[in-house]
Amino acid sequence: MKILYAIQGTGNGHLSRAMDVAPALEKHGEVDYLISGAQADLTFPYEVKFKSKGLSFYFGKRGGIDYTRTLLKISASRVYRELTSFPIDDYHVIINDFEPISAWAAKLKGKKCIALSHQSALLSNYFPKPEKTDLVGETILKHYAPAQKHYGFHFERDGEEIFTPIIRRAIRQSHVRNEGHYSVYLPAYADHKILSILKLIPEVNWQVFSKHTKTSDNYGHITIQPVNNDLFIKSITSCEGVLCGAGFETPSEAMYLGKKLMVIPMKNQYEQRCNAMALSKMGIPVFNHLSGKCVSQIREVIDSEMPDPKHYPDETQRIVDTVLRREVEYAA
Numbered sequence: 001m002k003i004l005y006a007i008q009g010t011g012n013g014h015l016s017r018a019m020d021v022a023p024a025l026e027k028h029g030e031v032d033y034l035i036s037g038a039q040a041d042l043t044f045p046y047e048v049k050f051k052s053k054g055l056s057f058y059f060g061k062r063g064g065i066d067y068t069r070t071l072l073k074i075s076a077s078r079v080y081r082e083l084t085s086f087p088i089d090d091y092h093v094i095i096n097d098f099e100p101i102s103a104w105a106a107k108l109k110g111k112k113c114i115a116l117s118h119q120s121a122l123l124s125n126y127f128p129k130p131e132k133t134d135l136v137g138e139t140i141l142k143h144y145a146p147a148q149k150h151y152g153f154h155f156e157r158d159g160e161e162i163f164t165p166i167i168r169r170a171i172r173q174s175h176v177r178n179e180g181h182y183s184v185y186l187p188a189y190a191d192h193k194i195l196s197i198l199k200l201i202p203e204v205n206w207q208v209f210s211k212h213t214k215t216s217d218n219y220g221h222i223t224i225q226p227v228n229n230d231l232f233i234k235s236i237t238s239c240e241g242v243l244c245g246a247g248f249e250t251p252s253e254a255m256y257l258g259k260k261l262m263v264i265p266m267k268n269q270y271e272q273r274c275n276a277m278a279l280s281k282m283g284i285p286v287f288n289h290l291s292g293k294c295v296s297q298i299r300e301v302i303d304s305e306m307p308d309p310k311h312y313p314d315e316t317q318r319i320v321d322t323v324l325r326r327e328v329e330y331a332a
Contacts, residue, residue: 001029004091006099009037013249014097017166024320036101042229093328103145113147118248121152121162122274130273137270164312165252174237181205183235185244188266200295207235246272258309
C-alpha cells in the first residue's frame, strides 16, 4: 500500500505530531511525505519527497498574523500549478494534516482524502466555539484543506473519531522536574514587547523562545533564544509554568507535564480563539493580549498551586491502525 502523508508546515505543531504519526504509518506500507508551508523550526527526521510553500500564514510581531506578508507570499498561479500537477493518483491512501495542496489535488481528482488533524476536531459541534461569530475563520477552517473523512485531536476525547493529543515521544521520555523557571513561546509578538512585560515580573526566571532572533541574549532574569526543539523540550520539561499562544501542541504538552499554563490567543485567528475557549472551560487562564494588564494575572498563576498532570495515553499506533482499518481496507 502506497501512502501519502501530507503535513502543514506553518508553525511547529503539525510537524511535532507528525514525528510520531510517521513511524506508525510506515508499518502499513510505503510512505511519501509532503510538507507545505513556512515558518516551521523543526527538522523532520524522514526524507521529504515533496515540498511546497503552500498557503502559509506568517506570524507578525503585534500579536497576530502578518497579513501583508502573507498575501505577498501567496502566488495563485504557483498554487494552481502545484495542485493540478501533483501526482495524487500514485497513492492508495492520502492522510492529511491540514495541508491544502494534496487536499485540493485529491478533491479535483475525486480521490478520498482522510484528515487526521486538530482542525478536524474543531469542525465538530461538540467543542466550544467563540461567542462572536467569525464567518471568515469558519470558512477557512472548512475549506482550506477539504477532506471526505475527518479524524481529530482535541484536549478532551469525544467518541470514536476525536482523540486526545499525541504527546511526542521526546516529551514522554523526558525527565520531568521543576527548576522554577517559566518557558515562553509567543511567536506572534516581538521580542521587545515580551521583554517589556516580563521585566515587570522579576521574581521568576523566564526562558523565551523567539522566532524573531538568531542569537541568544540574557537580560537578567530573562533569556531570549531562537526556537530550538531540543532546548525547548529541556525547558518545558523542567519548568514550573508555560506562557504561550493558544495553539494545540504546546498547551497539550504543558498540561500533560503538570505545568502551570497561561495562554494568549493570536489576534483574529479563529483556531486559537476556539482553543482558548476550550482551555478556559478547563480552568486554564486566558489573556486577550500581552499587555501590562496581564502582569497581575500572571502573578496570580505564579502564586497558585501546581496542577495535576493531565492523563493523555500513548495510543498513536492504535489511532493510525484504527483509521486505516476503517477507511482504507479496500487499498490493502
